[in-house]
Amino acid sequence: MKGKHPTAEDSLDDIPGACLDCHDAGSKKAPPFARLLHHVHLAVRVNNTYVTTFKSNCMHCHRFSTQTGEWTIPRGAEK
Numbered sequence: 001m002k003g004k005h006p007t008a009e010d011s012l013d014d015i016p017g018a019c020l021d022c023h024d025a026g027s028k029k030a031p032p033f034a035r036l037l038h039h040v041h042l043a044v045r046v047n048n049t050y051v052t053t054f055k056s057n058c059m060h061c062h063r064f065s066t067q068t069g070e071w072t073i074p075r076g077a078e079k
Contacts, residue, residue: 016061016073037061 011018
């Protein structure tokens with residue numbers, strides 16, 4: 001990954017929802033959000049805080065419904 005993320009302070013109240021404005025699945029101007037975040041969290045091997053601090057636990061971002069078997073990602077106020 002190269003470059004620097006532009007200022008996005010107006011998006012901070014709705015993470016990850018607001019990120020999808022630029023990082024949706026079909027994005028041509030920025031890496032798709034899921035691919036980008038999973039790469040940063042799971043493939044980066046040096047100084048990876050997600051692995052060392054959060055023990056690679058997907059439940060820090062995802063929620064799993066035992067009733068439906070579906071994974072979801074809470075948005076903004078749901079967290």
